[in-house]
Amino acid sequence: MAAALLADALRRRGLQRSVLIDSAGTHASQPGHPADGRARQVCARERISLSRSRARQVTEADFNRFDYILAADTSCLDWLRASAPPACRAGLSLLGDWAEDGTVGDIPDPYYGSLAGFEDVLVLLRRALDGFLPQLAQRIAQTSRGG
Known part of the structure; x- marks a missing residue:
């Protein structure tokens, strides 16, 4: 959901072609499978499609392919830090820490809950x-200025 929301926000600002966005988990129990139906439903209400989203696990190449890798929760961030190669290019951070009011923190995994959890x-x-x-x-x- 986060990758699709970010892509939509960048599209609305005319910046979508400037950034490579992908989604991956620290553990992918069903690689290649589409996003959960509840996630698709919640995003569809916002006119955001998850039709191209497929489950995959973070790879070692990701650490040097991306500038940022944003973790949903602290356990994922810990896993990323432990898995990152020594010369990791990507900045690793907790996505919730970027919230302007600083009150988001860990973003829960709604998978085992209800539709309301995906809405939250x-x-x-x-x-x-x-x-x-x-x-x-x-x-x-x-980057566009060469700096």
Whole structure:
């Protein structure tokens, strides 16, 4: 959900072609499978498609392919830090820490809950991404200027 929400926010700002966005988990129990139907339903209400989203696990290449890897919760962030190669290019951080009011923290995995859990996570993701977007936009601007 986070990757699709970020892609949508960048599209609305005309920045979608400046960034490679992907989604991966620290553990992918069903690699290649589409997003959970409840996630698709919640995002569809926002006119955001998850039709291209497929489950996959973070790979070693991801640590040098991306500038940022944002973890949903502390246990995922710990896993990423332990798995990152020594010369990791990507900045690793907790997505919820980007929220402007600083109150998001860990974003729960709604998989074992109800549709309402996915709705709640959507709200948390939006708050966190709203805080992350200015940093990303600044990075895009610096890169486009050659800095």
